[in-house]
Ligand SMILES: [Fe+2]
């Protein structure tokens with residue numbers, strides 16, 4: 727089975743990049759199921775009912791989140807009713823929504839889980855991601871299990887992936903908004919990439935307006951962040967996973983930008 731996983735979708739520019747490219751990518755790679763990280767879909771912060779619906783209408787089949795899972799203050803009802811939405815699993819149990827979901831395609835059941843890293847991420851006070859996934863795996867029956875590991879530090883992501891090599895189909899890093907080229911299959915069949923990257927404004931700094939990020943980084947003073955406008959980029963990976971064993975067969979990067987593209 728072939729999955730497309732799209733890195734953090736930022737604002738209407740990211741949504742437009744999906745609109746412009748998704749059908750072409752699906753055709754080229756015979757994609758069966760599309761996952762996107764949507765934590766920045768609503769103007770860079772969180773996901774709203776409208777942005778959720780627009781991604782689903784464009785052909786995204788499941789949407790993972792991250793530290794911005796509720797940054798635009800949607801109602802609890804949204805998280806209960808949005809059956810294709812997966813928020814981080816390892817946050818306080820009183821949060822609404824689900825951190826892991828089972829989907830079906832052609833009589834194949836598979837699981838998608840969103841997990842938050844703890845290194846350099848202090849929002850949401852995440853529980854130990856290793857312990858939380860260990861516990862989840864005692865209850866899972868699906869062969870195919872894709873993890874969106876939303877974290878800042880590559881070392882934490884790698885430690886997590888190597889620890890669960892052979893126990894899940896893929897550990898795909900998100901959150902940094904910069905695609906890494908370390909995509910590989912670990913020895914026991916788990917596909918890995920430190921970060922899938924970002925689908926949104928190409929000319930900003932990880933999606934935000936340059937001037938504001940430079941001011942905050944240079945001075946340490948508070949600054950309001952707004953999303954950059956203008957040209958777009960799309961970052962994703964294509965996963966091929968053996969239905970019978972749940973082992974990954976390949977992981978390929980897609981990178982589309984005004985200056986350089988590959989995988990398309
Ligand atoms: Fe993000």
Ligand SMILES: [Fe+2]
Pocket residue numbers: 765792793794876900901902
């Ligand atoms: Fe994030």
